[in-house]
């Protein structure tokens with residue numbers, strides 16, 4: 001199986017307990033589940049409905065605050081933003097609004113009609129979305145189309161440990177809707193492919209990319 005990001009050959013391994021097959025690209029450090037274990041939209045929706053995204057919870061607000069604390073100092077005072085794949089909640093969008101950044105939100109399941117493909121933004125944020133994507137390279141490219149030249153893309157997805165045994169013990173792939181896993185290197189390769197600049201990562205779960 002070739003890598004869906006960089007097309008190099010991958011190495012496969014099987015998770016002993018679940019029997020799920022994974023493919024690991026050593027070149028761009030991308031790992032993906034065999035498509036046999038990908039879920040259809042109905043199953044995904046049922047799973048997402050279990051997510052506890054309570055807008056009134058202090059924890060949820062704190063969670064987005066950690067993201068914004070990393071992102072906002074590294075992007076140059078955006079005026080407009082889009083929360084791409086916001087889920088049910090528009091909390092992150094309203095927190096960006098609170099920072100003086102006019103923020104739209106879009107989600108293919110919960111807010112599917114809110115994306116205006118002709119509009120371009122200074123900043124696109126996307127938290128806990130990329131690990132769900134069947135075609136992350138294609139989505140990455142289309143998200144870049146939503147950015148102005150010089151605009152920023154800020155993503156949050158947990159970086160995998162890049163080691164087979166550690167990966168098997170890792171919690172993040174146990175969510176059946178999490179099917180693809182990244183490291184900063186993976187995003188650097190995507191940046192090279194699509195002519196963007198990799199700005200920074202936090203070593204854990206956040207990256208910032210600039211469209212040039």
Ligand SMILES: [Zn+2]
Pocket residue numbers: 003004005006007008025026027028029030
């Ligand atoms: Zn690769």
